[in-house]
Amino acid sequence: MSADPTEYAIEVEGLVNAVGRGQVLHQNLNLKVRRDEVITLIGGSGSGKTQLLRVILGLKHPVAGSVRVFSVSWYDPSLKKVRDARRRMGTLFQNGALFSALTVFDNVAFPLRERGGVSEKKIRAIVHAKLAEVELAPHQGTLLPANLSGGMVKRVALARALALAPDLLILDEPTAGLDPDRSERFVQLIKRLRADHRFAVFMVTHDRDTLYALTDRVAVLGDRHIIACGTQEEVRKLPHPFVQSFFGGERGRALAQGEAAA
Amino acid sequence: MRRAVCSRAMIARDAELAVETVENDPVPTRIRASGEWTFAGLKTRREEILRTLDDLRRIPPSRVAWDLTPIADLDDIGALWLARALRGVGQLEASVQQREILDRVAQGSRERIAMEHPIDPYAPVVAIGEAALHFGAHLRDATALLGRVVLEAGALARRPRDTPLRELSASVYRAGVAALPVTMLVGFLVGIVLTYLSALQLKRYGADLLVINIVGVGVVRELGPMLASIIAAGRSGSAMTAQLGVMRVTEEIEALQVMGVSIITRLVLPKVIALAIALPLVAFCTDLAALAGALLVSRFTLGIPPQAFLEALPRAVEPVNFWIGIGKSGAFGFAVAFVACHYGLKVLPNTDSLAAGVTRSVVASITCVIILDAIFAIVLRNVG
Numbered sequence: 001m002s003a004d005p006t007e008y009a010i011e012v013e014g015l016v017n018a019v020g021r022g023q024v025l026h027q028n029l030n031l032k033v034r035r036d037e038v039i040t041l042i043g044g045s046g047s048g049k050t051q052l053l054r055v056i057l058g059l060k061h062p063v064a065g066s067v068r069v070f071s072v073s074w075y076d077p078s079l080k081k082v083r084d085a086r087r088r089m090g091t092l093f094q095n096g097a098l099f100s101a102l103t104v105f106d107n108v109a110f111p112l113r114e115r116g117g118v119s120e121k122k123i124r125a126i127v128h129a130k131l132a133e134v135e136l137a138p139h140q141g142t143l144l145p146a147n148l149s150g151g152m153v154k155r156v157a158l159a160r161a162l163a164l165a166p167d168l169l170i171l172d173e174p175t176a177g178l179d180p181d182r183s184e185r186f187v188q189l190i191k192r193l194r195a196d197h198r199f200a201v202f203m204v205t206h207d208r209d210t211l212y213a214l215t216d217r218v219a220v221l222g223d224r225h226i227i228a229c230g231t232q233e234e235v236r237k238l239p240h241p242f243v244q245s246f247f248g249g250e251r252g253r254a255l256a257q258g259e260a261a262a
Numbered sequence: 263m264r265r266a267v268c269s270r271a272m273i274a275r276d277a278e279l280a281v282e283t284v285e286n287d288p289v290p291t292r293i294r295a296s297g298e299w300t301f302a303g304l305k306t307r308r309e310e311i312l313r314t315l316d317d318l319r320r321i322p323p324s325r326v327a328w329d330l331t332p333i334a335d336l337d338d339i340g341a342l343w344l345a346r347a348l349r350g351v352g353q354l355e356a357s358v359q360q361r362e363i364l365d366r367v368a369q370g371s372r373e374r375i376a377m378e379h380p381i382d383p384y385a386p387v388v389a390i391g392e393a394a395l396h397f398g399a400h401l402r403d404a405t406a407l408l409g410r411v412v413l414e415a416g417a418l419a420r421r422p423r424d425t426p427l428r429e430l431s432a433s434v435y436r437a438g439v440a441a442l443p444v445t446m447l448v449g450f451l452v453g454i455v456l457t458y459l460s461a462l463q464l465k466r467y468g469a470d471l472l473v474i475n476i477v478g479v480g481v482v483r484e485l486g487p488m489l490a491s492i493i494a495a496g497r498s499g500s501a502m503t504a505q506l507g508v509m510r511v512t513e514e515i516e517a518l519q520v521m522g523v524s525i526i527t528r529l530v531l532p533k534v535i536a537l538a539i540a541l542p543l544v545a546f547c548t549d550l551a552a553l554a555g556a557l558l559v560s561r562f563t564l565g566i567p568p569q570a571f572l573e574a575l576p577r578a579v580e581p582v583n584f585w586i587g588i589g590k591s592g593a594f595g596f597a598v599a600f601v602a603c604h605y606g607l608k609v610l611p612n613t614d615s616l617a618a619g620v621t622r623s624v625v626a627s628i629t630c631v632i633i634l635d636a637i638f639a640i641v642l643r644n645v646g
Contacts, residue, residue, distance in 0.1 A: 057520050086522030097513035111521055 007071060009033045009168040009200040010056060015065035017048070017055055025051055027224040029065070035167070038194070038201040038214050039229075043221030044242045049204045052221065053172055056202070057091060069168065087115060090161030090199075094172040096153040098145040104131070104156050105141030111163045130159040134189060151182045155189070162193065171203035175210050187213045208246070275334060277303045279314050289327045289353055293318065296332035299340025315347045327353035330360050341367040404604050407526075411534060411600070414526040429532035437498040437599075438540030442547055445493050449548035452485060453477065453555025461563050470564045474571060477556045478579035483587045483646065486549035488635060490541055491594035495627040499602035502533050503623035506606025507616040515607075525607070534599040541595030542588045549587065582646040590638050594631045601627040 010033035017026040025048040033039050043049045054060040056067055058074030066073060072085035098107050108127045112118060118126075128138050134155040145153060154174070161169060174190065175183035187210050194201065194214075205211060211218065212232070219229040220243055228238050236247045280294040297303055304311065318326065328351055330336075330344070341363045348354060348364065356364070382388070418425055460476050506529060509515045518525060553575070560566040605623035609615050 057516075059516055059519060083522045086520070089520075091517070091520045093513050093517060095513060097517040099514055099517070100508075100512060114521065114523055 007035050008068075009035050009070060010202055011066075011068045011071070012052075012056065013066050013068075015052075015055065015067065016063040017051060017060070017065075018063050019048075019051060024063075024224065026055075026062075029221075029225045031219055031226050031229065033168075033200055033202050035200055036198060037216040038203070039217045039219055040211050040215040041202070041204045041219045041221055042206075042211070042246060047221045047242075048224075049221055050172070053170070053204055057170065087111075087164050088167045089170065090164065090166035090168070091170045092154070092157050092161045092172065092174060094176055096145070096157040098148075098153060098157055098160070100145050102144075103141060104136070104143050104145070104148070107145070107156060108141075108159045108163055111160065115164060126163070127159075130163055131156075133162070133193065134159045150177050151186070154178065154186060158189070158193075162197075165197065166199055168200045168202065171201060171205075173205055173207075174203060175205065175207045180209075183207065183210065190214065275303065276306050277311060277333075277340065278307075279311055281314065281318070289325055291318070291321055291326045292329070293326060294329045294332055295344065296334070298335040299333050299344065300335050300337040301339045303335065304340060304343070311343070315343065318347060323350040324352040326351050328355065330354070330356040333360065336360055336363055338363070338367055342371065345371065400604075403608070404600075407530070407604050407607070408600070410526050411530060414524060414531060418527060418531065424527065426528055426532050429528070430536050433532050433536030434540045436501075437494060437537050437595075438544055441490075441494060441497055441540075441544055444497070445490050445544050445548050446551040448493065449481075449486065449489055449551035450555040452489060453481060453552030454559050456480065456485070456552075457556040457559040458563060461559065465564070470566065471574065473556075473560055473564060474566075474574045475578040478553070478575055479583055479646075481552040481556065482549050482579055483583040484635070486552060487541075487545045487587050487591040487594060488631070489552075490545040490548045490591055491598055491631045492628055494537065494541055494544065494595065495598045495602075495624055495631065498537060499598045499627045500620050500624050502599060502602035503606040503609070503620045504616070506603060507609035507619050510607070510609045511611045511613075511616060513611075530600075530603045530607075533603055534596055537595035537599035538592050539595070541598075542591040545587060545591035549584075580646050586638070586642055586646060590635065593634060593638075597630045597634055598627045601630050 010031065012029060012031040015026050015029040016024065017029070018024050029052070041049055041052065051060065055062050056069070058067070058069075070085045070088055072081050074082060074085075076082050098104075099110065102110065105127055108130055109123050112123045112126060127141070131138060131141060136152070136155060136159070140152075145156070148156065169190075171190075175186055178186060190201070191214060201214065203210075203214070215232065217230060218232055218235045220227050220235060220238070220240065222240060222242050227240055228235050228243070232247075235243060238244075275297045277299045278295070278297040280296070282292040282294070284290050284292060328348060333340075336344075336359075341360075345364050345368045457473060457477050460473050461470070464470055464473055464476075506515070509529075515525060515529075518528060557568055557571050560571055561568055602623045605619045605626065609619040
């Protein structure tokens with residue numbers, strides 16, 4: 001919010017990433033996410049989307065190249081800088097990754113308590129506001145994650161990811177495992193929250209509906225690097241087989257036309 | 263198609279084979295298969311059908327004609343049986359669907375991927391080498407973890423406000439107070455057994471009173487800490503490994519890391535410090551229980567009155583032995599929790615790895631405790 005608008009949310013430069021015994025997964029991969037855009041990463045199965053996400057999240061050490069989030073490398077010697085960058089970023093894991101020992105309320109309150117400097121009374125107010133934002137009633141705050149449905153887990157996880165009012169939201173398959181109706185509502189929820197808070201979004205998805213509804217730019221991962229990064233219209237013209245099969249299906253075309261007409 | 267639907271609605275009809283021989287025909291043997299050639303349909307008459315199929319194999323396949331069209335239902339098992347019998351057959355009548363299933367199954371039985379590895383004469387050597395490399399990797403990772411624990415502990419010492427007190431006190435309660443009944447019971451029983459055995463031997467030499475020396479020093483210096491830490495390894499160590507392992511499986515560890523929360527400060531340090539605090543206290547209670555057992559047995563088998571036992575105890579056991587025991591328990595507690603956390607953090611996100619991790623954690627922490635004990639025994643041999 002106070003950040004300068006030319007700053008990039010994510011910068012990946014010359015990334016080389018390997019799995020197992022030196023099997024190279026990414027080679028000279030470059031990707032930049034602007035401060036105010038929604039960018040979606042797509043790619044065939046096994047192309048290393050999840051691995052790229054793990055590197056960006058700092059869960060995996062790349063072999064070479066640099067990853068910076070808000071111009072800070074995760075391996076920066078200044079722990080304070082790293083922590084501040086971490087707090088400007090919210091992550092929604094595919095399966096929610098809620099703390100199973102904590103209630104819904106405590107899960108959402110966790111990042112706030114961890115940051116400190118706010119009284120418990122204010123934390124309570126913020127948590128209830130966040131729960132209301134993702135359409136959960138206050139009394140549901142006492143539930144444990146094991147008692148939640150799949151859709152609720154995602155919404156609680158989203159509330160937790162948004163607890164610190166992040167400038168960047170990272171979504172891993174936000175609609176996977178939700179039925180079409182629920183995933184549509186989830187997409188609308190993210191759209192609405194984004195209209196209110198203007199955070200950047202970096203997401204990985206297979207779901208074309210999510211893609212059409214949310215994305216400003218699409219990044220295509222294939223042949224070990226980002227083969228294209230641009231608007232949907234630009235990417236769609238690419239003669240790469242994966243892009244053609246991803247956008248080319250009957251369903252995809254119909255949806256795209258529907259979107260254009262709307 | 264309709265027939266198949268009908269037959270499924272009816273009670274399953276068994277598979278049947280009808281063999282007919284026509285004289286003066288280039289293809290004299292005619293076989294009609296009917297009924298349900300499925301796992302269920304083949305069950306009742308499998309012996310009979312197998313025998314028939316075996317018999318048929320003796321006839322040259324070019325002189326056999328098969329008709330599969332009356333078959334109501336065909337699944338992979340039925341197709342597999344038929345595919346073997348049908349190899350090289352001259353005439354075959356079957357629906358398109360049936361042919362597809364047969365082709366697929368025939369294809370499947372031709373696939374010979376190297377499922378079984380060829381026997382490698384160097385396998386044992388390779389296994390030993392790999393075990394050594396694994397062990398080396400564990401040592402390296404454990405050293406790295408120890409370094410991080412020390413660094414983060416130092417950082418916490420500078421900013422004590424960040425100490426996760428709630429986790430710490432919860433861990434002390436779980437590993438300490440909750441473990442008392444079991445540990446004290448075991449201590450009490452071991453005290454009884456040890457005293458009884460020593461008493462039997464000492465009685466022969468008339469050195470009854472020496473039992474207080476033997477049991478006193480043994481319990482306070484060795485058995486109390488050892489019992490406490492072995493039970494802690496089984497109770498708390500396994501629980502710690504399992505907890506961290508499950509957090510890995512559910513991605514909670516990743517969630518914490520992504521939030522910028524230190525795993526070491528938040529999860530490892532509280533456990534390690536808590537067990538290092540709790541175990542000396544547990545060992546103290548175990549000592550008491552074991553000595554109570556000893557007191558009881560000496561009263562009833564050796565006739566030493568309790569007052570005499572309690573008076574002789576401080577003379578027989580120098581206080582330094584007690585402090586050695588307590589100090590050792592602290593070190594054991596640290597070691598058990600540290601090993602448990604090390605294995606917990608190494609769990610991969612699958613159930614097999616979780617189970618293996620917990621097993622290894624318990625075995626390794628008990629081994630670790632015994633090795634440490636041996637080191638203490640050598641270093642402190644001239645003390646007490």
